Amino acid sequence: MYDNYKGVEIRTWTHEFDGNDVLTIKADIMNTDYSTSDAPLSIGEVGLYIFDEFLEGGLFDAADSVSGESESLVSELIDKKDEDIEDFSRIGLIHRIFIKEEYRDKGIGTHVFKTVHQYLSRVMGAEVITLIACPIEMDHGNSLEVVNDEVKKKRLTKWYRSFGYQQLDAEENHLYIDARLLNPIIKDFNH
DSSP states (O other), X not given: OOOTTTTEEEEEEEEEEOTTSEEEEEXXXXXXXXXXXXXXXXXXXXXXEEEETTSTTHHHHHHHHHOHHHHHHHHHHHHHBTTTBOOOSEEEEEEEEEEOGGGOSSSHHHHHHHHHHHIIIIISOOSEEEEEOOOEEEOTTSOXXXXXXXXXXXXXXXXXXXXXXXXXXXXXXXXXEXXXXXXXXXXXXXX
16 A cells, blocks of 8 residues: 555535435545646546435435435435434435546545545534445546446455445445444544
8 A cells, every 4th residue: 555645635525405305515536746747637536425314305215316226225224223323314425436547556545535434424414424335437438337347346345344334234335334433444544
């Protein structure tokens, strides 16, 4: 693992509240190391959602308005409520963290993931954070697409689990963390 994330920033956070009680958050991952470029260089992107029980549609309807997969994650979380997870009202969904291939395996993903986790839990007040671990790549038309590669999916799932994320019930790559609990890997974010 390298410490090549210095000079990497998450910039241009945008927040959009739609009519379905979903807060969509997007941001750019930028390389601001001017020794390698004259201007900040986009090296990836982040896509997040916030679902809140106290908004008109509630958790389930808000997640369902995003996608069937989002609805499935929230449904699994609600089933775990009181059983394995203390009561919650706000969910953060990590929809995607994409880093261009040439910037991978340099510690950048860990830096970005920890920053996103902190943002969702501390700034946006997400009590539970969930995600589906699936590899994504950029196609030749510069669109992101899910890659159906079981080896990469298992590797990514294991990586998220190293941060304390746990499996939900349906699929091995459906993961969550109770962001209110002390997580030593995330806690040591500044070290």
